[in-house]
Amino acid sequence: MFTIGAHSQSTQQRRFFIGSLCLGILCSALVTTETLQAQVFAVPVPVGGGAVDAGDTTSSPHKMPGFSISVDEKKLNLLDDYERYIRHQMWEKALTALKELSETKSTSPLLPTKDGFLVDAEQRIFMALVSMPAEGREAFRLFFDGKAKKQFEDLSAQNGLLTSDRITKAKQIYSQYFLTSIGDDVADLLGNDAFERGEFVPAARFWRSILDHHPDTNLSEIDLNVKYALALIRSRQTEQAAATIQVISQQFPGKKIRLGGEDVDPVPYLQALTPRGAETPSAAAPQHHQLANLLQQPLKLPQEKVKPQWQLSYLDKTMVQAIENSRRNYYGRGKSYETFVPPMAVDEKRAYFNFYGVCFGVDLQTGKLVWRTDKFQDLGTHFSNYSFHQSSNPAQYQITVANDIVLATLIPKKEMNHYRARYRLYAYNGATGKQLWTSNVSNESYLSKPLVEGGHVYVVSHLQNNKSLTLNCLSLKTGKKEWSLKLGAAVSTSNSNGREKMPIPLLQKEGDNLLVLTNNGALFEISIPTKSINWVFRYPYKVNQSNTHYYYAAVPEETELHSEGQIFRDQNLVYFKEAGADEVYALNLAEKRLVWKRPIKKSAQIVGLDQKNVYLLSKELEALDRKSHRLNWAVSLPVAAGGLSALVAPEEAWVFTSRGIFEISKTNGDILNIYRGSDKTSLGGAIALRKGLVICVSNQAVTAYPTAKPAKSLPTSGNEKSGP
Known part of the structure; x- marks a missing residue:
């Protein structure tokens, strides 16, 4: 006492x-x-100050x-x-x-x-x-x-x-x-x-x-x-x-x-x-669940002549022709479909993908197609339909897996040609692909990648013809809504067809709190026990509601690369950049203080974080100093597709491009090696490390390469994006 x-x-x-x-x-x-001790916590990494650019904060x-x-x-x-x-x-x-x-x-x-x-x-x-x-x-x-x-x-x-x-x-x-x-x-x-x-x-x-x-x-x-x-x-x-x-x-x-x-x-x-590793604050190596994509040991790829462990092509000639016809028939507006890389989720046995609503599971060691919800070639008819071009938003196709249950947001096949079709939330058995349940609330459309914690699913939705966003907590087992919380009203933008496009929020859980990046000018922290808003950080959001590329105009780089908003966290320091925004922010959550912000091009997406740098990828990889927010180095890369991601090893970074996998020095940005690989006709895409396999997901295939020395893969965390 x-x-x-x-x-x-x-x-x-x-x-x-x-x-x-x-x-x-x-x-x-x-x-x-x-x-x-069964819970994973990180050792704090002290980060120095630097110029605080809070000029327009009011x-x-x-x-x-x-x-x-x-x-x-x-x-x-x-x-x-x-x-x-x-x-x-x-x-x-x-x-x-x-x-x-x-x-x-x-x-x-x-x-x-x-x-x-x-x-x-x-x-x-x-x-x-x-x-x-x-x-x-x-x-x-x-x-x-x-x-x-x-x-x-x-x-x-x-x-x-x-x-x-x-x-x-x-x-x-x-x-x-x-x-x-x-x-x-x-x-x-x-x-x-x-x-x-x-x-x-x-x-x-x-x-x-x-x-x-x-x-x-x-x-x-x-x-x-x-x-x-x-x-x-x-x-x-x-x-x-x-x-x-x-x-x-x-x-x-x-x-x-x-x-x-x-x-x-x-x-x-x-x-x-106190959990082991958190007894005293120190500058020890940060925990991997907070510094996403940060590898704990060097990564070695095999020599050029070594064949991949497996490869699965999902884009057949029928689909290629349908996409080409779509671009020709609709004044080039289908160009971004060519560069779409399906998001991936991985568990211990399989990798799962969501290609415009066709979800499929692949055995992680053999590359065998275990199940799929529809035939890939059936999508061709939808690419030729004008309603699909008006309603489809590739960023809303999301997938995640937990407890052998795969969750995906998609437009049902029978509704893909409907004007302003709704995105539903589906649950599948990870081993068989059998549909377990679907959340089918009247007029409700799901926006974010589902986040699973225990037996709960957190996902953001809105009602059609309504811009108010709602955070929902659903039962993982049944899909039944347990509670919901109104966040506020979003400002919609226009897609390449001149139609309204809603922002795609990103969720990340830390302890009993949930961070919600709206990709619309607001970052929320939600208390899960009290089901209430702890705080919101607001910053200017430049809304573009004009149809700037309606006919023959070039598709913007951020549209071509399908750039997403991302949050990366290291203890109380959070780094984020929204989709379509031209600034990257660093916040101290403990002090509720803006540490710094700096301009960056719209197409850039945060893809990694280590103790020194924040890494952003567009058609170049850039390293921003975490302390001073200065640009340490930048290197141009042949990036031509979505799925922007990188593997950050202790000394190198790895990016999958249209010309193969590039190995880049973290010291100065020099290109050390180029591994051409076996997906030579693709536009490049996403890269991930799982179970000793480097998995490259392109706009047409999934290829797995064995590492020269099997590296321990990192567990999927709330920091990671919907794709690899």
Whole structure:
């Protein structure tokens, strides 16, 4: 049991709550080290600063062009008034505005910060409160300390369990009067309650607020740090937990806490609950699940004369002729179909592909076609149909696999010639291809690659003729919708046929949170346990609704290469670039801060990340320094098709092009070798390493080459794109 330092105003309520806290702490001890170690976590990699280019970030990110998110304008105006009064040291008016701000019922859960973020309204108001200067804090206590004490005493005087009404009242006291003398007491009470309920993220936030913003607290600082670290561990925020454990070891060496009736050294106790590899922050090699496509050992391809282990051609002469006829009949508008590379998903036994709705499975070792949902040549009739050109968006054909279930978004064969056909979500048995279920909600079309976690499927959809995006959680077993969350309204663009095209969001899961890159001017973090928005980062999105290549005009490079938006993450640092955007961003999620951004051409797509560089691929491979965001080197490559990807080894990078596989030095961008391979008539495409095989997926075939020395493949993660 913790021995918690008593505040001078300790109450009967506080004594009652110690029992609940003990139960919560003892429950945390039941989490075995083995269970936690079964989860994969990364060791933090410190990244230096660099110039922060936040020139066009404003205090009203919701008003930027692009994705539309509703904000409570009345509360926003009150917040602006409050901050203006603070700047002019008009304390009485500031406190009046703050009181009205806290008591006004909100019509939207989000309010903007000055750094381009939209955060929870209560959190934003709290940020404004604790940023008050010392003179304002004195005025605040003079005005409200007596009232705050009375409310807290009335709350504490009530006997019995903490009901939801009493917790709501405590939260009101916390949000309105945290800077008073009882602010630390109510924060500790709320932290204990949240921990007891299994709500570890808010528990950590309440305890952290005392450590950060209540320096005169009489509560035990070591107890607060230990409870904060426990909440971080239970919410799988291991990097912050490791840093807190280090603080405890440095600031309280040899000091013990009371736990379960015994004096316990908190450092080894907390380390025993922390997953292996996350005990202390260090600059050790980053975990592969966070630095996607980063190989842990050198990659060696066989000599030119060595034949591939297998090759499967899916594009027959019938399809080739149909695509050529499509381009000729529709003024060249079918050109991007020539460069489409089907997305791939891989498990331990098979690779799976989605070629315009024809899904098929291939044995990973033999290359044998195990199953397919339709005949490839049957697609030819659809390429000759004008409705298909109007409705089809190649980026919406997605595929993923988990627990031997293959999930694919596609237009059903019988609907491919329908105007504005909907993209459905299908589930197939990975071994047989048998359809298990389809999500067929009336008028709903699925946009994103499904993300699977446990028995749940996360996917973004919209209703036809409606631009509002919805995040859905479905049952992996049945496809039944478990819950959904409205994100906001997208701004559609035009495709090569002058028709409306919706953005394709990208999902990535980290702990209990889900990142959603809208590819439309907004990056969301969603709390899965609370089914709510933690924050949104907004940035300008340049909308092109003009039909710039309707007839004979050249197809833009980003259309020809099917460039996708991507997120790559290394601990709290996130690097992303949207499809069709001309800027790449680096964010620090822990500090909710833009680290840097820099211009880049629209066709570039992030394809890799290591400790030094961010790698982007278009018709050249570019290496951007992670620290300074300067261009370290660039090399032109014969890239002519979609599936933009790269394998990043310790010293080299590998890219599959129209002239074979290029081996490129990561030191200076020099081309070291070219492996021509066996797919010599293709336009190139995607490259992946799985089970000791280098798999190259082109616009016409799938080819697997054995590595000279079998390299351990990396597990598929939320970072990786829908293709290889």
